[in-house]
Amino acid sequence: MSKPRIIVIGAGFTGVATAHDLALRGCEVTVVERGPIANGTSGRTHGLLHSGGRYAVKDQESAIECIDENMILRKIVPTVIEPNGGLFVALNEQDVAYGEDFIAGCEACHIPIEELTPKQVLAMEPNLNPGVLAAFTIPDGTFDPLRLALSFAATAKKHGAKFLLYHEVKGLLMDGQGNVTGVKVLDLPANKELELHADMVVNATGAWVGEITVMAGAQVPIQPTPGIMVAFDQRIAQRVINRLCPPADGDIVLPQRRMMVIGTTSFTAENLDYIPIIDEQIDLMLERAYELAPALKSAKLRGIYNATRPLIGSGAPGRSVARTFKCFDHKETDNVDGFVTITGGKATTLRAMAEKTTDIVLGKLGLNIPCQTMDYPLISYREFYALNN
Amino acid sequence: MINTPSVPKPGESTTLWLIKLLTGPILLVVALIHMAVNHYIGSIGGLLSHAEVVAYYQSWYIPVMEAIFLTTVIAHALIGVRGIILDLKPAPALLRILDWIFVVVGVGFVIYGMWLLAAVAALG
Amino acid sequence: MAEQWNITLVIRRQKQGQQPYDQEFKMEANPDENVIDLVERVWAFHDKTLNYAHACHHSTCGACGMRVNNVEKLTCITPVRSVVSNGGTLRVDPMRNFPVISDLAVDMGELYRRMELVGHHPVNSDRQEAIQKEFRPAGPADPGEDFIRLSDCIECGLCMSACPIVGSTPDYLGPAPLAGAHQAGLASNPKLLDIVGGTDGVWRCHSAYECTAVCPSNVDPGWRIMELRRMLIGEKLKSWFSPRKSVEVSK
């Protein structure tokens, strides 16, 4: 059997990570993306290298995925990560009360935390809200979204993966029995349409997966949930600052280069291609940011943007939906073979999502090749440009 | 990939830049003196006749100053023009020919200038 | 609803193998939103074949550099208010000196290759980045230890587009790679001294300081090129007077 030919639709975190895993396990991969790398949700994440702390109480499955992947990413791609750790801070009695569940949750999810006295935490981060009542350290971090994606893409390219950027999927090629055999693609720069055939098509378009599955008459319980993020032009802390409370709006502010980014909210939107900024949400973010770090009052706004989380599950909207990821084999769900969709999850869990997807894809092709990406160091993200295939 | 460091041997550009850098201020001072002389000394309007020019060159220090001015201005000008041409990325072969032309023109004019200085001084 | 302006957005369009042309879009814009939002609206509602590079929308990735009214800007942090007035016209062109992939998207490959060549550190110590005295050090005054953070340079290419010499001299390393070499430190790679000191290095710079003028993230390449010159001149003088034992270069 020659190398399996796989087409991956979407060059966000999931797409590039899946391309890397597939290529590392000997597949011939072609990634098709209608824009540049990480131009969708992946680019617009605030860049939190998630420790799982926020989900340690209510969504321990996601929390464990996050902490495990957090440790792996620190090892395999250190050159795009600010590894300075994070803090969970309590600003009122209600926060302090949440502390017990938080400690138990982190314990259960093997997330290493350490309690600090207000004096200790204010010594570490002088610009924190002086009224802090209790605090915990947490192994959070920050990464540069584009460079994280490029690192995976470069390593995939080194193992032969081809990247067709600015190529938009116009339709899926089907055989007689309603199975997917390839994609119909429009090369936007050259304004040429072309058809690509493959043994398997992986739909890794995140919040947009619905737009691709409909082409095959399949469907996934995707619930795109945008959230706003606001960037300030001063870095007033070296660590990620989380509010010690259940997931809420504006519960995190994190340092990135010379900026602080406060996130996020949660609402619904129809047109995923353009989500207008809602002014009230900016004010809410500013208010929450000033609560966590009053020093930000002297900072100016630098960027305001929305990012759409690809949440799964047709249950209640917004936060309570599971934050973990799911890989749908459309043979089982819609009797459409040769077509797999992977969505959901957090930015930090991109490698794990790729591993699960690749396991399923190779399994469908009757191959059983172990995954190695957990301890395979990624090459420099700049190599994505040096290698020209 | 960017090609290997360009044709001239490494460190040479630093030397040329240093020469241009050092000749610059010397040149400016002497140029200002040179221009002031033309407009002040001699008759009210400066050196306005052959005789006045010859008389100006009779001391020992004026010819020395003018010789310094000559060599520094030629060196500075040619290194500078070469820099401008380098900005247009000539092919290495062309660059080698141009370098030769610069050297020949430079040395040639310095010799010619020294001869002229001596000739004018001798007329006195 | 916030204040709305009526503006004309002129975008330089170019598909491979075709002549470039200007396309006009009349649109409403909130003066406080950023230019990238306008470009994205044109893509989302008017013309899905518009190609433009963007990712983070908050100036950490460096993808959305473009020329706005002929000045290099990071369009994700360029408020509409700062580049156009109500009823005015706003021109958006791709960056200069990079091959155009199509429309506003350019191929930044050569810049990334050169940043790799000079060994620029994508993550660097906070103190190392805030090396220049005029910089306000990122982060609180003195939190004790030195922190690792993402470098100031986001490789957006604006300085490479603005530099007059990069325009005429393809092999000139350019402001960003030279600033990257300065950030990496000449001692980090012995070959660096000759690359930076060669004819395609700092001696091609002619002090236009356009790079420093357009840099959106405090790298000040102009200043760093002059610092490299100071080091190189020091090295040269040292090598004249004492044979070059070890490349001992002050940061």
Next chain:
Amino acid sequence: MNTNPNIFTRILSWFDPRGKTLGTYGFMLNRITALGLTLYLFLHLIVLGTLAQGPDAYDNFLKLIENPILKFGELLVVAAVFLHGLNGIRIGLNSFGIAVPRQREFFIGVVVLSLIAIAFFGWRMYFA
């Protein structure tokens, strides 16, 4: 980078003022004055050869350059010396890391100083 082989567009790109700041005007000025001064330098050296041919050769050459156009040319040379010289000092000092953050103000100073000198020399040449 710019793979545009056409040499003229590349030269023209140096002098495209659109969207440029003061620094580029300094660069343009320096480049134009440099070429002008170099041309004048070699013309000047060649023309001074008449000194060696004796008084009448040189003196009627002096009469030749009395005409207003050449006189104005001389004023341009004076202007070029000041502008190029002082701007060169700015670039030289910058190369030692001096006054780099203030390079804009430095350049404005250079231009103002040069204008004063040019006005002074012009007055002397035409009216003294």
